[in-house]
Amino acid sequence: MKEIELTNRINTTDKMVFDVKGLNLWYDQEQALRDINIGIEKNRVTAIIGPSGCGKSTFIKTLNRMVENIPSVRITGEILYHQQNIFDKAISVEELRTRVGMVFQKPNPFPKSIYENVVFGPKIHGIKDKNLLMEIAEISLKRAALWDEVKDRLKKNAIGLSGGQQQRLCIARALAVNPDILLMDEPTSALDPIATGKIEDLVLELKKDYTIVIVTHSMQQAARISDKTAFFLTGELLEYDETKKIFSNPQHKKTEDYVTGRFG
Amino acid sequence: MSDRETDVREIIQNNIRNKKGIVNKIMPVFFFIMASVSVLTTIGIIVTLVTDAYKFFSAVGLSEIFSTRLAPLRAEDPTFGILPLINGTIIITAIAMLVAIPLGLTAALYLSQFASPRVRKTVKPILEVLAGIPTIVYGFFAYTFVTPMLMSLIPTLESKNALSPGIVMGIMIIPLVASLSEDAMNAVPEILKEGSLALGSTKLEVAIKVVIPSAISGIIASFVLAISRAIGETMIVTIASGSSKAFTFDITRSMQTMTSYIVEFTSGDAGSGTTGYYSLYAVGLILLSFTLVMNLIAQYISRKYREEY
Known part of the structure; x- marks a missing residue:
């Protein structure tokens, strides 16, 4: 079967980048996501909140199909990415992941130089021209607000960077393959408040060019940086609305209890 | 209270x-x-x-020791050049490594990166059985099975030769390389692999571009330990490579390694107190320093790259 190229299918005027319909997910017998229906809007920051074990991490990992790396995962329902179901057999999961980038909970730079980290994706995908790679590295590092701090030591091992710098490097690395969505799975949970602040500023800057979905444990973070907030509870999407509304006038009692810190 | x-x-x-x-x-x-x-x-x-x-x-003079003239049993004027033994050891070790490294490394890659847990659970113990076979059985296998088989391919092959024990020794060492390399590959943090997958790498690209480079110290350490195991291996070469003391690079001919020289002499030919008798200790010392150096190199490599990730 010939793989459909996602690129040709992207309609840049779409307001909705992801349209999730009736998504269910099981780990073995245990159901982790129940009938999720949610639309992720373009150029906005969508925060996913909820207590531990509510399925928010599972959900975000489903959007780029990383969740399938866990054996015994079973999924039903569909996720439309620009009208195209990402579970379609004709979709290349590799290409999907270059469109839907991901930043993880713990900074995970490769034990290579800063430069090699950023150009890892482009190189894998066949870019060989040294000048072009350098250009990609510079643009990506600038977008991730890291360029000024590392421009003199691009050949140094990335492990020598601070935690916050490593996380911004991981953002640069994800941006280097030109995604239009950035998934962030609790990207600041391993960082100190100052590094966290920098990442949050960066998210606000990046949403001009990218759509961002961020899982967070911090209510303040969700309130500060997101436009829309989705509240997950025991595998269900309990409430999804403008962030302002979720934090000031939620529909559900449980949402209110959670965002005001009464449980979770 | x-x-x-x-x-x-x-x-x-x-x-x-x-x-x-x-x-x-x-x-x-x-x-x-x-x-x-x-x-x-x-x-x-x-x-x-x-x-x-x-x-x-x-x-014995140094110029004689470091010569190719090895005739310790000659009644008059025995000579003790050690180079034929070192040559035999290195050549057979090299053949063994040519077999063990590619096979061991690919087995490790498969088991750690591609095999399903069920396949891994079945294959690994089988592979480890190879390590438990007594070396004398391998020697037998080389002499009675591999050598005749190779003879049909290479008619000029002598019945005692360097090639056959080299190959069999390599097979014997596969589990060592595979198991240590696999440990090193499994130690590569999952988050590094995920980072690579999330950029759209295939599993093969993850294995080659992320797992191998990150595990390289452990992999090289396994190679070095394999070399030192091959250098010290005795039974296979004694049985299948014979005791020719000629200095040759022809792997179809018989060669003697340092270890099989010691076997030959301790089985009774050297009278106590003779130069031949003391030559055993010299060969033993050189053998010991070879393996010692190899182990030091292995330790140095694994320490040097340990904190890579």
Whole structure:
């Protein structure tokens, strides 16, 4: 079967980048996501909140199909990415992941130089021209607000960077393959408040060019940086609305209890 | 405090007082003595080798030792050039590595990165059985099975040759390379692999671009240990490679390694006190320094790259 190229299918005027319909997910017998229906809007920051074990991490990992790396995962329902179901057999999961980038909970730079980290994706995908790679590295590092701090030591091992710098490097690395969505799975949970602040500023800057979905444990973070907030509870999407509304006038009692810190 | 609490307190105090007794002082000393046994044995071996090897080195000139003339059993004017033995050892080791490294490494890659847990659970123990086969059985296998098979391919192959034991030794070492490399590959953090997958890498790209580079110190250490295992291997070469003392690079011919030289001489040919007898210690010493250097290199490599990730 010939793989459909996602690129040709992207309609840049779409307001909705992801349209999730009736998504269910099981780990073995245990159901982790129940009938999720949610639309992720373009150029906005969508925060996913909820207590531990509510399925928010599972959900975000489903959007780029990383969740399938866990054996015994079973999924039903569909996720439309620009009208195209990402579970379609004709979709290349590799290409999907270059469109839907991901930043993880713990900074995970490769034990290579800063430069090699950023150009890892482009190189894998066949870019060989040294000048072009350098250009990609510079643009990506600038977008991730890291360029000024590392421009003199691009050949140094990335492990020598601070935690916050490593996380911004991981953002640069994800941006280097030109995604239009950035998934962030609790990207600041391993960082100190100052590094966290920098990442949050960066998210606000990046949403001009990218759509961002961020899982967070911090209510303040969700309130500060997101436009829309989705509240997950025991595998269900309990409430999804403008962030302002979720934090000031939620529909559900449980949402209110959670965002005001009464449980979770 | 209630009565019960006072009782508990008293029991604890009594117990702690009793622990200050003699056993707690003696046991560490006992453990130290036990630990010293292996250290002392090592020192003993080195002292024996060095003193007797010294007698050999003072009896035979250096120019003769580092020559290709090896004829220790000649009645008049025996010569003791060690180069044929070193040559035989290196060539057979090299053949073994040509077999063991590619096969061991690919087996490790498959088991750690691609095999399903079920396949891994079945294949790994089978692979490890290879490591448990006595080397004399391998020697037999080389001489009675591999050599005749190779002869049908290479008609000029001698019945005792370097090629066959080299290959069989390589097969014997596969589990060592595979198991140590696999450990190193499994130690690569999952988050690094995920980072690569999330950029759209295939599993193969993850294995080659992320797992191997991150595990390289462990992989190289496994190679070095495999080399030192091959250098020290005795039975296979004694049986299948024969005892020709000619200096040759022709792998279809018989060669003698340092280890099989020692076997030949300790099976009775060298009278105590003769130069031939002392030559055993010299060869033993050289063999020991070869493997020692290899082990040091392995330790150095794994320490140097340990904190890579």
